[in-house]
Amino acid sequence: MDRARLRRLLDSEIEESARRNPRSRSAYERAGHLFGKVPMTWMNKNAGTFPLYLDGAHGARVSDIDGHEYIDFCLGDTGAMAGHSPAPVVEAVERRYRDRGGATAMLPTEDAEWVGAELARRFGLPRWSFSLTATDANRWAVRLARAVTGRRKILFNSYCYHGSVDESLIVVGEDGRGAMRPGNVGAPCDVALTSRVAEFNDLAGLERELAEGDVAAVLMEPALTNIGIVLPEPGYLEGVRELTRRHRVLLINDETHTFSAGPGGCTGAWDLEPDMLTIGKAIGGGIPSGGYGLSAELADRLLGRADLDLVDMGGVGGTLAGNALSVAAMRATLEHVLTDEAFFHMSALSQRFEEGVRKGIESSGLPWSVSRLGARTEYRFASPAPRTGTESAAVADAELEDFLHLWMANRGVLMTPFHNMALMCPDTTDADVDTHTALFADALAELAG
Ligand code: PMP
Numbered sequence: 001m002d003r004a005r006l007r008r009l010l011d012s013e014i015e016e017s018a019r020r021n022p023r024s025r026s027a028y029e030r031a032g033h034l035f036g037k038v039p040m041t042w043m044n045k046n047a048g049t050f051p052l053y054l055d056g057a058h059g060a061r062v063s064d065i066d067g068h069e070y071i072d073f074c075l076g077d078t079g080a081m082a083g084h085s086p087a088p089v090v091e092a093v094e095r096r097y098r099d100r101g102g103a104t105a106m107l108p109t110e111d112a113e114w115v116g117a118e119l120a121r122r123f124g125l126p127r128w129s130f131s132l133t134a135t136d137a138n139r140w141a142v143r144l145a146r147a148v149t150g151r152r153k154i155l156f157n158s159y160c161y162h163g164s165v166d167e168s169l170i171v172v173g174e175d176g177r178g179a180m181r182p183g184n185v186g187a188p189c190d191v192a193l194t195s196r197v198a199e200f201n202d203l204a205g206l207e208r209e210l211a212e213g214d215v216a217a218v219l220m221e222p223a224l225t226n227i228g229i230v231l232p233e234p235g236y237l238e239g240v241r242e243l244t245r246r247h248r249v250l251l252i253n254d255e256t257h258t259f260s261a262g263p264g265g266c267t268g269a270w271d272l273e274p275d276m277l278t279i280g281k282a283i284g285g286g287i288p289s290g291g292y293g294l295s296a297e298l299a300d301r302l303l304g305r306a307d308l309d310l311v312d313m314g315g316v317g318g319t320l321a322g323n324a325l326s327v328a329a330m331r332a333t334l335e336h337v338l339t340d341e342a343f344f345h346m347s348a349l350s351q352r353f354e355e356g357v358r359k360g361i362e363s364s365g366l367p368w369s370v371s372r373l374g375a376r377t378e379y380r381f382a383s384p385a386p387r388t389g390t391e392s393a394a395v396a397d398a399e400l401e402d403f404l405h406l407w408m409a410n411r412g413v414l415m416t417p418f419h420n421m422a423l424m425c426p427d428t429t430d431a432d433v434d435t436h437t438a439l440f441a442d443a444l445a446e447l448a449g
Contacts, residue, residue, distance in 0.1 A: 001366075005449060006399060013406035017048040020410060023065045024053045045417045047405035057084035059427030062414060070414045071432045073422035078257050081282035081375065082337040083425040089285035092332035096325050103325035111331045112322060115291075118334045122264035123255070123277050125293030130322035130330075132288040134256040134280025135163025138219060140316045141276050141292045142167060145217035145250045147308055148301055155196040155209055155218045155249070159389025161226035162219060162254050162278075170197045172205075172390055199388040200224050201232065203239040210247040217250040217276075222266035225257035227392045228380040228420070229371040237272060250298070252276040256290075259283070260376035260423065262347070263340045269374070285337060287329035337426060346375035346424040349433055353377045353422055356437030364444040378421040407443045408436070 018025055028050035031037040038044055043051050053065045060083060062072040075081050082089065097103055116128040131137040142154050142165065156162070158172040159181075170191045173179030178197040180187060196215055198205040209215065222237060224230035244251045253274040255265035259282055262269040267277060275298050280290030294302070302308060310316060320326070354372045357379050361368045369385035371378055381400060386392035405415050413436055415422060422436065 001400070001447065002449065003399075006403060006447065009446060010399060010403040010406070013403060013410055014048055016410050017406055018050075020068070021048075021050075021052060021064065021066045025050050027053050027065065047402040047409065047417070052409070059083045059086075060425050060429070060432060061427075068412065070409070070412050071428075071435060072414045073424075073428075073432075073436065074414045074416040075423045075425055076281070076286065077416050077418070077421075078260070078423060079281040080286050081260065081423055081425055082285040082333050083427040084286065086285055086333070086337045086426070088332040088336035089287065089329050092328045093287060093325060096328040104320050104323040106319075107324075108322070109324045109327055111324070111327045115327055115330045115334065118331075119279075119283075119291065119293055122334075123267050123279075123293055124264070125274070125277050126296050127294045127299035128291050129294075130327065131280065131290040131292070132318065132321055132323075132326060133163065134254070134278060134290050135165060136318060136321070137278040137280055137290040137292045138162045138165045138168070138252075138254060141252050141278050142217065142219065143314075143316055144294075144298075144302060145219075145252065145276070147305070148298065149216040149248070149250065151214050151216040151249075153194060153196050153214045153216065155198060155206070155215045157200040157220050157224060157389055158197050159227040159393045160200075160219075160221065160224060162221075162256075163280075167191070167194045168219065170195045171393075172197055172199055199390060200230050201236050201387050203236065203243065206240065207243050210243055210249055213247070215247070215249050217252050218244055219252040219254060219278075221254050221256075222258050222270065222272060223261075223373050224389055224392070225260075225373065225376065225378075225421075226418075227389045228386060229373055229376065229378045230386055230389060230392055231371055231373070233387065237270065241273060250275040252278060254278045256280045256282075257376070258373060260346075260350075261374035263338070263343050266373075282338065283333055284326055284329040285333035287326055289326045289330045291330075342426040343375065345426060346428070349424040349428050349430065350375045350377050350422075352430060353424070353433045353436065356433060357440060360437065360441045360444055363441070364448060366444065375424045376421060378419060380420065403447075404440075404443055407446075408439055411439055413439060 055063045055065045062070045120126045154167045156168045162168045169181040169184045170178050171181050178192045196209040251274045259265045275295050277293045354377045357370045367383040369383040371385050381397050382395040
């Protein structure tokens with residue numbers, strides 16, 4: 001790749017973005033009372049020099065305050081996988097919040113049992129508890145795992161992401177041992193005290209760590225989705241289950257992103273048998289929601305422990321968790337929007353997207369790869385596709401990524417910041433996918449000169 005050419009192309013897209021978006025640019029310049037000028041500091045992760053400001057969003061479309069409309073393949077990095085403001089969720093939210101009233105009254109609603117039963121049908125775990133984020137679902141799952149096993153450490157895959165869970169910010173260091181993930185802000189202690197780490201797809205490494213006897217649980221995505229998509233090799237997930245059982249370690253599947261694989265995520269699609277499962281983001285159709293599921297045996301063991309305070313000060317729970325509004329939104333999303341049929345449609349579109357990207361890569365001759373997990377597709381600047389998180393992290397290319405993101409955004413297509421990821425929702429169309437395919441081919445031609 002001609003780096004000087006890439007830099008010139010990126011600069012010209014940055015200029016074009018500033019020209020196209022005077023209102024967003026000015027809103028950002030004026031922001032003085034926000035830490036980092038944005039409502040959440042990660043919103044500074046944008047390919048240009050300012051974020052686009054949201055005006056509205058419906059289905060697979062987002063519009064900004066400069067009056068542009070975008071085909072949205074970002075979909076809130078999965079929070080809007082059901083599409084933006086899907087009608088059944090709007091109705092359920094209005095019914096709960098306006099008509100009946102009461103978002104958060106410290107009382108259960110009957111919707112919760114419906115949602116628990118539906119999640120049990122999809123993921124195979126019979127007992128559920130709710131949160132408002134996937135991060136909290138993971139935090140609480142980790143605590144329960146430590147409590148029930150009496151062991152202190154949690155094992156993660158290198159370059160995983162499970163939210164801002166302290167224990168998970170670990171990578172395989174240069175000496176092959178667990179090390180702090182670079183950039184970790186205000187870590188409470190050395191992560192090696194709380195955690196162990198193995199590479200994804202490395203059963204020997206996992207076995208070595210579990211043999212130490214101090215691991216309560218393995219918390220993992222069945223496919224990595226936050227460092228590109230890294231798919232499991234044949235036999236890997238079976239091996240993880242066999243090793244965790246042999247070492248009496250709980251297995252927790254985080255399906256927050258891998259939910260894209262189907263109505264029951266990878267767990268449903270691949271007949272996985274975790275002891276716990278965590279999820280967030282998409283299941284509330286954009287209304288803050290999340291939860292964790294447990295096997296009956298694990299739930300009974302936990303509830304049978306008189307020494308564990310699951311009701312009051314035990315560190316598992318939040319005031320607004322499981323609130324009536326969140327649960328109503330989850331019910332509407334699961335019952336009417338992210339249905340089995342919707343996943344079928346989304347997966348077919350994603351396959352079309354993948355084929356379009358593959359053709360673009362092949363005709364450009366670039367050594368890139370593309371991977372898909374149901375409704376989610378991601379391309380990576382390496383071929384063959386990386387097989388571990390560390391390998392995938394090593395081929396990141398911020399300048400190239402920024403160029404491709406801005407190239408798309410300046411032409412009406414949004415990709416996911418932090419990723420080269422495209423997600424399909426029930427409202428995405430073939431034409432949306434084909435627009436991306438054409439723009440992708442144009443971008444590669446431009447790069448080649
Ligand atoms: N788990 C996974 C697999 C994720 O990708 C993320 C966020 N990208 C989280 C958990 C955390 O989600 P949230 O920030 O909504 O709590």
